[in-house]
Amino acid sequence: xxxxxxxxxxxxxxxxxxxxxxxxxxxxxxxxxxxxxxxxxxxxxxxxxxxxxxxxxxxxxxxxxxxxxxxxxxxxxxxxxxxxxxxxxxxxxxxxxxxxxxxxxxxxxxxxxxxxxxxxxxxxxxxxxxxxxxxxxxxxxxxxxxxxxxxxxxxxxxxxxxxxxxxxxxxxxxxxxxxxxxxx
Amino acid sequence: xxxxxxxxxxxxxxxxxxxxxxxxxxxxxxxxxxxxxxxxxxxxxxxxxxxxxxxxxxxxxxxxxxxxxxxxxxxxxxxxxxxxxxxxxxxxxxxxxxxxxxxxxxxxxxxxxxxxxxxxxxxxxxxxxxxxxxxxxxxxxxxxxxxxxxxxxxxxxxxxxxxxxxxxxxxxxxxxxxxxxxxxxxxxxxxxxxxxxxxxxxxxxxxxxxxxx
Numbered sequence: 102x103x104x105x106x107x108x109x110x111x112x113x114x115x116x117x118x119x120x121x122x123x124x125x126x127x128x129x130x131x132x133x134x135x136x137x138x139x140x141x142x143x144x145x146x147x148x149x150x151x152x153x154x155x156x157x158x159x160x161x162x163x164x165x166x167x168x169x170x171x172x173x174x175x176x177x178x179x180x181x182x183x184x185x186x187x188x189x190x191x192x193x194x195x196x197x198x199x200x201x202x203x204x205x206x207x208x209x210x211x212x213x214x215x216x217x218x219x220x221x222x223x224x225x226x227x228x229x230x231x232x233x234x235x236x237x238x239x240x241x242x243x244x245x246x247x248x249x250x251x252x253x254x255x256x257x258x259x260x261x262x263x264x265x266x267x268x269x270x271x272x273x274x275x276x277x278x279x280x281x282x283x284x285x
Numbered sequence: 286x287x288x289x290x291x292x293x294x295x296x297x298x299x300x301x302x303x304x305x306x307x308x309x310x311x312x313x314x315x316x317x318x319x320x321x322x323x324x325x326x327x328x329x330x331x332x333x334x335x336x337x338x339x340x341x342x343x344x345x346x347x348x349x350x351x352x353x354x355x356x357x358x359x360x361x362x363x364x365x366x367x368x369x370x371x372x373x374x375x376x377x378x379x380x381x382x383x384x385x386x387x388x389x390x391x392x393x394x395x396x397x398x399x400x401x402x403x404x405x406x407x408x409x410x411x412x413x414x415x416x417x418x419x420x421x422x423x424x425x426x427x428x429x430x431x432x433x434x435x436x437x438x439x440x441x442x443x444x445x446x447x448x449x450x451x452x453x454x455x456x457x458x459x460x461x462x463x464x465x466x467x468x469x470x471x472x473x474x475x476x477x478x479x480x481x482x483x484x485x486x487x488x489x490x491x492x493x494x495x496x497x498x
Contacts, residue, residue: 104481105473107419111426112434112469116462118427119434123453141458149462161423165431168399168424169288169391172431175352179289179391184313184383185353186360241360242376244367251363265455272459280466 106154109282113150113158114165117142118172125174136258137174143194144225144266147201148217149273151283156199163191189236193229200224205283213281217270221263226256287432288396289388291346295339297393302402305390312386316379325378332385339393346392353384400424422482426472437464 123138147155162172171178183191201224208216230252238248274281297305316328336343357377364373391399400421407417441457476482 104476105470107423107482108426108469108473108476109466111423112430112465112472114423114427115431115434116465118431119438119461120458122435122438126453138458141455145458145462149466161420161427164420165424165427168396168403169290169394170396170428170431171287171289177349177352179388180309181349181384181388181391184380184387186356186380237360240380241363242372243360243363247363247367251359265458269455269458269462272456273462276459277463277466280463282466 109150110154110158110161113142113146113155114162117146117159117162118165118170121172121174121176136255136261139174140194140225140229140259141262141266141269143198143229144201144221144262145269147198147203147224147283148205148220148266148270149280149283150202151206152199152202154282155202156195159195159198163194186237186240187233188240190229190233192236193232196232197224197226197228200228202283205281209284212271213274214267214271218263218267221266222260225263225266226259230256287428289392290395291339291342291392293339293342293393295343295393297335297339297389300393302390302394302398305394306399306402309386309390313383316383320375322375322378325375325382328382329378329385332382332389335389336385343392346388347385349384349388350381353381357381396428416483419482430468430472434461434465437461 117139120138120142125137143159146158149155150158166172166178166182167180169179173182182188201220204220204223205216208219230249234245234249234252237243237252238245241248243251270281279285316325319325333347336347339346357380360380361370361373361377364370364376394402404417404421407420410417410419438457438461441461442453445454445457446452
């Protein structure tokens with residue numbers, strides 16, 4: 102892997118860590134469920150860097166969390182995070198970023214907003230929940246359906262993030278076209 | 286600054302990182318084989334006892350349960366709604382033990398030692414012609430630049446607040462991402478000028494950032 106890609110991966114992992122500091126926003130009409138900026142970073146990693154680099158950036162971020170860096174939203178970190186019932190979502194993150202990047206690459210003709218929205222929805226929601234819900238079901242010994250209902254409260258917030266990810270990707274593409282590494 | 290490591294010199298701090306990791310992995314596997322609430326309660330007492338041996342600051346780290354209690358409470362509620370409350374209790378206890386035990390390893394192991402303990406896992410990279418040192422370099426880069434990115438973000442938020450009065454906006458993220466990519470290009474150039482990551486791998490040891498104090 103080229104050194105430049107290596108540094109891009111590291112910087113994106115650092116960016117996801119920085120996003121953990123953004124205070125969670127509770128949206129009243131969504132029942133006050135807090136939404137954090139961190140999963141937005143996961144979606145953007147795939148959309149901006151492409152499948153391999155995006156997935157590796159998220160993986161590197163999680164590796165640092167496992168080593169003990171308190172980079173997750175709320176200052177959480179360490180191995181305990183990976184023993185928690187939400188571990189499935191964390192496992193889904195790098196795969197989701199990979200899928201998001203892959204969709205960006207597979208839709209080169211589409212405008213950035215539409216392409217990024219689809220990438221974020223499929224990679225950032227569908228794939229992540231595909232790992233997250235069985236994770237909750239296994240760790241908490243609940244039936245899949247119940248685990249899905251329990252996780253569903255976060256979906257409205259995630260839909261907001263899909264729109265934001267698409268808006269952000271579009272703004273970046275306009276400001277610095279070379280930044281869309283997933284498309285180059 | 287950036288570690289959940291707890292400074293100290295307890296018996297757990299002195300135990301090698303690899304041994305602690307192995308112990309917590311084996312214990313986790315074993316815990317999934319049993320389902321008795323009494324065993325879990327005993328394990329919970331043992332783990333909390335281990336926190337107590339770290340002294341007062343060790344017990345303070347149990348504060349992590351505050352944030353966790355909501356999640357575990359919701360899960361227990363889901364069990365209660367599905368009519369499996371009494372099957373839910375040992376499951377929640379097991380999660381508590383798993384999380385506290387894993388966290389115990391993290392707060393008593395320095396990040397450098399943790400990285401060193403898992404480095405052998407990257408050996409397979411060499412079989413496909415990649416350097417096993419590259420992950421270590423990446424870790425060093427993130428540890429160096431994550432605080433920097435946080436600084437940039439907070440500076441941008443202050444400027445934004447001064448202009449608009451609002452504290453937060455998604456509008457801060459595009460310039461943040463652009464700055465991030467620009468800066469990473471500069472760092473990539475700097476790395477190349479110093480012989481690239483392969484050049485670095487000739488050195489005895491890649492520093493993994495400042496040690497936690």
